[in-house]
Amino acid sequence: MADTKIKCGVLDMKKSLCALLILSILVFSAAGCGFGQPKPVQTEEFALGTIINQQVYGSNAKKAAEEVSARIKEFDALWTINQPGGDINKLNRHAGQGYVKLKPETINILMKARQIADLSGGAAFDITVAPLVKAWGIGTDHPRVISDEEVSRLLTLVNYRDVQINEATGSASLAKTGQMVDLGGIAKGYLGDLAIQIYKKNGITSAFANLGGNVVVLGGKPDGTPWKVGVQNPRSQTGDIVGVVDVIDKAVVTSGDYQRYFVKDGKRYCHIFNPKTGYPADSGLMSVTIIASSSTDADGLSKAYVLGLQKGLDLVKRYGKAEAIFITNDKKIYVTPGLKGKFHLEDVSNEYTCIQIR
Numbered sequence: 001m002a003d004t005k006i007k008c009g010v011l012d013m014k015k016s017l018c019a020l021l022i023l024s025i026l027v028f029s030a031a032g033c034g035f036g037q038p039k040p041v042q043t044e045e046f047a048l049g050t051i052i053n054q055q056v057y058g059s060n061a062k063k064a065a066e067e068v069s070a071r072i073k074e075f076d077a078l079w080t081i082n083q084p085g086g087d088i089n090k091l092n093r094h095a096g097q098g099y100v101k102l103k104p105e106t107i108n109i110l111m112k113a114r115q116i117a118d119l120s121g122g123a124a125f126d127i128t129v130a131p132l133v134k135a136w137g138i139g140t141d142h143p144r145v146i147s148d149e150e151v152s153r154l155l156t157l158v159n160y161r162d163v164q165i166n167e168a169t170g171s172a173s174l175a176k177t178g179q180m181v182d183l184g185g186i187a188k189g190y191l192g193d194l195a196i197q198i199y200k201k202n203g204i205t206s207a208f209a210n211l212g213g214n215v216v217v218l219g220g221k222p223d224g225t226p227w228k229v230g231v232q233n234p235r236s237q238t239g240d241i242v243g244v245v246d247v248i249d250k251a252v253v254t255s256g257d258y259q260r261y262f263v264k265d266g267k268r269y270c271h272i273f274n275p276k277t278g279y280p281a282d283s284g285l286m287s288v289t290i291i292a293s294s295s296t297d298a299d300g301l302s303k304a305y306v307l308g309l310q311k312g313l314d315l316v317k318r319y320g321k322a323e324a325i326f327i328t329n330d331k332k333i334y335v336t337p338g339l340k341g342k343f344h345l346e347d348v349s350n351e352y353t354c355i356q357i358r
Contacts, residue, residue, distance in 0.1 A: 038057050038222050040055045040056055040057045040061065040207075041054070041055075041056045041057075041061035041062045041065050042054065042055050042056075043065050043069065045069060047069075047072050047073055047076050048072065048076050048187070048188060048191070048211060048212060049212070050211070050212030050213070051210075051212060052069070052072060052209070052210070052211055052212065053209065053210040054068060054069075054195075054207070054208070054209045054210075055207065055208050055209075056199065056204055056206075056207040057204065057205075057206040057207060057222050058202070058203060058204045058205065058206070058207075059203070060202040060203055060204065061202075061204060061207075063202055064198055064199050064201075064202035064204050064207070067198050067202070068194075068195045068198050068199070068209065071191070071194055071195075071198065072191055072195075072211070075105065075187070075190075075191060075194075078103060078105070078106065079106070079109070079183045079187050081130065081180070081181075081182050081183075081184075087102045087103055087106040088106070088181055088182075088183060090102070091106075091172060091173075091174060091181055092130070092174070092179075092180040092181060094173070094174070095173075095174035095176065095177055095178060095179040095180065096174065096175065096176050096177030096178070096179070097173075097177075098173055099164075099166060099169070099171040099172060099173040100171055100172065100173065101169070101170060101171045102170060102171060102172055103170075104170060106172075107165060107167065107170055107171075107172065109183060109186065109187070109190050109296075110127075110163055110165055110172055110181075111165055111167075112186065112190065112296050112300075113125075113127045113160070113163075113183070113186050113300070114160060114161075114163065114165070116186070116296075116297060116300030116301065117160040117300075119300075119301075119315060119318060119319060120304075120307070120315055122159070122160050122161075122275050122276075123274075123275065123276055123306070123307065124275075124303045124304055124305075124306045124307050124312075124315060125185060125186075125275075125300045125301075125303040125306075126158060126159075126160045126275035127160060127163065127181050127182060127183060127185065127186065128157065128158050128159060128160050128162060128163065128174075128179055128180065128181060128275075129158055129182065129273045129275050130179075130180035130181055130182035131154045131157045131158070131178065131179070131180050132151070132154050132155075132158065132273050132278055133182055133184075133271070133273065134180070135150060135154055136269070136273075136280070138260055138261065138262060138269060138270070138271040138280065139260040139271055143262040143269070145264055145269065151277075151278035151279065152278070154278060155277075155278045156176075157176060157178050157179045157180075158275050158278070159175075160275075162174055162175035162176060162179060163181060185255075185272075185299065185300065185303060186296060186299050186300050187299075188211040188212060188214040188253075188295075188299060189214055189251070189253060189294075189295040189296040189297070189298055189299025189300065190295070190296045190299070191211060191295075192209060192211055192214050192215075192216035192251055192253075192295030192296070192299075193216070193251075193294060193295045193296050195207075195209045195211075195216060196209075196216055196218050196295070199218050200218065204218060205218065205219045206218060206219045206220065206221060206222050207219070208227055213232075213253075213254060213259075214251070214252075214253045214295065214298075214299060215229050215251065215252040215253070216250075216251045216252075216295045217229075217247055217248065217249065217250060217251075217252075218249065219248060219249060220248040220249075226246035226247055226248050226342075227246070227247050227248065228244045228245070228246055228247075229244065229245050229247055229252045230243070230244055230346075231243045231244070231245060231254065231287075231289050231325055231327075231343075232254065232256075232258070232287070233347070233349060233352075234256050234257065234258045234286035234287045234327055235258065235286070236349070240348055240349065241346055242327070242333060242345065242346065242347045242349075242352050243325070243333065243343055243344055243345045243346050243347070243354070244343070244344045244346055245289075245291060245325070245339065245342055245343045245344075246342045246343075246344075247291060247342070249293065250291050250292065250293060251290075251291070251292055251293070251294065251295035251298040251299075252289060252290075252291050252298070253289065253290050253292075253295065253298040253299045253301075253302045254287055254288065254289040254290075254302060255272055255287065255288055255302035255303055255305045256270075256285075256286055256287030256288070256305065256327075257270035257272070257281075257285075257286055257287070257305075258270075258286065258287070259271065261280075272303060272305055272306060273306075274306050275306075281305060281306040283305060283306055283307060283308040283309075283312075284308050284309060284328055284329050285305050285308060285309060285312070285326060285327065285328055285329065286327045286328065286329055287305065287325075287326075287327045288302050288303075288304050288305040288312060288324060288325070288326055288327075289302070289324065289325040289327075290302045290304070290316070290322050290323075290324050291322060291323045291324070291325075291339065292319075292321060292322035292323070293321065294321075297319070297321070297322065298322060301315065301316060301319060301322055301324075304316060304324070309326055309328060309334065312324075312326060313326065313334070313336070313357070316336065323335075323336045323337075323338040323339045324336045325339070325343060327352070331351050331352045331353065332352070332353050332354075332355055333345070333352050333353065333354045333355065334355050334357055335354060335355065335356050335357060336357050337356075337357055337358060340356055
């Protein structure tokens with residue numbers, strides 16, 4: 001039998017980090033460093049499996065940035081699926097065995113995940129896809145296409161409603177043995193909201209944080225103008241952007257097939273799973289960017305990628321508090337009405353067409 005070549009996307013970490021660095025440089029440079037401008041506290045560190053950047057203005061900027069860093073590291077350990085002693089690891093190990101006591105923040109994020117999943121009935125976002133994620137191995141050194149039989153078996157473990165939460169006791173359970181929760185599709189969003197809370201508590205009025213491509217901004221730039229956040233060209237190997245969106249007090253979160261994937265027999269398999277089919281999503285989209293006040297909601301809603309253009313737009317409309325940028329496989333960029341005048345096409349490849357939805 002001839003060898004089958006497997007090409008992995010996210011395994012080339014240098015490309016992923018390069019793209020994040022370019023995004024960070026874009027936002028940093030947009031802040032302005034001219035004479036008379038206040039100097040920010042800038043940080044860069046590795047956490048959540050990615051690069052975390054902060055740019056914080058104000059007299060308490062250093063204290064606020066350090067507190068954000070500490071909290072991110074705390075929850076990274078608490079929610080990483082394979083972290084011994086962490087809440088999610090504990091919940092998964094006790095699947096089918098009743099309730100386990102969890103930290104209040106873990107209960108909160110599990111409840112938030114349930115609310116976001118309810119918007120699509122679990123068709124777009126479901127934190128119990130973890131058994132499928134593990135079996136496919138996308139993002140590891142050994143990704144594989146699993147059999148239809150294995151997909152069917154694992155699908156019986158996927159149902160976000162099986163995450164049972166008891167707020168009164170601060171505990172949760174998984175209904176079936178073998179079920180697993182993975183917060184990878186919402187954790188960075190939740191921590192983005194936490195960063196904003198910490199900035200506000202410390203009297204900060206202008207800041208941004210980039211958690212591996214999940215961007216949150218507090219206020220505008222120090223001069224009052226909007227922050228400018230780049231939207232990546234999904235097919236650029238060097239992190240080029242296709243456009244820029246102007247934001248104040250918003251989160252900007254993107255999900256796409258270029259972030260983690262592998263290619264086998266000419267077919268691209270991305271890390272975003274369709275919870276109803278058990279296969280990596282193949283929706284006619286390359287990426288979905290959500291702009292919303294809630295970073296947590298934006299993170300979950302960006303999985304509208306699974307639904308395709310029309311159903312994805314319907315989901316965003318049903319949520320009612322977000323704008324979106326959908327990029328299709330045929331290189332068309334669909335922009336929702338609330339972004340009119342705020343999204344600017346900057347496609348150096350000259351391959352994309354921007355369509356403003358009315």
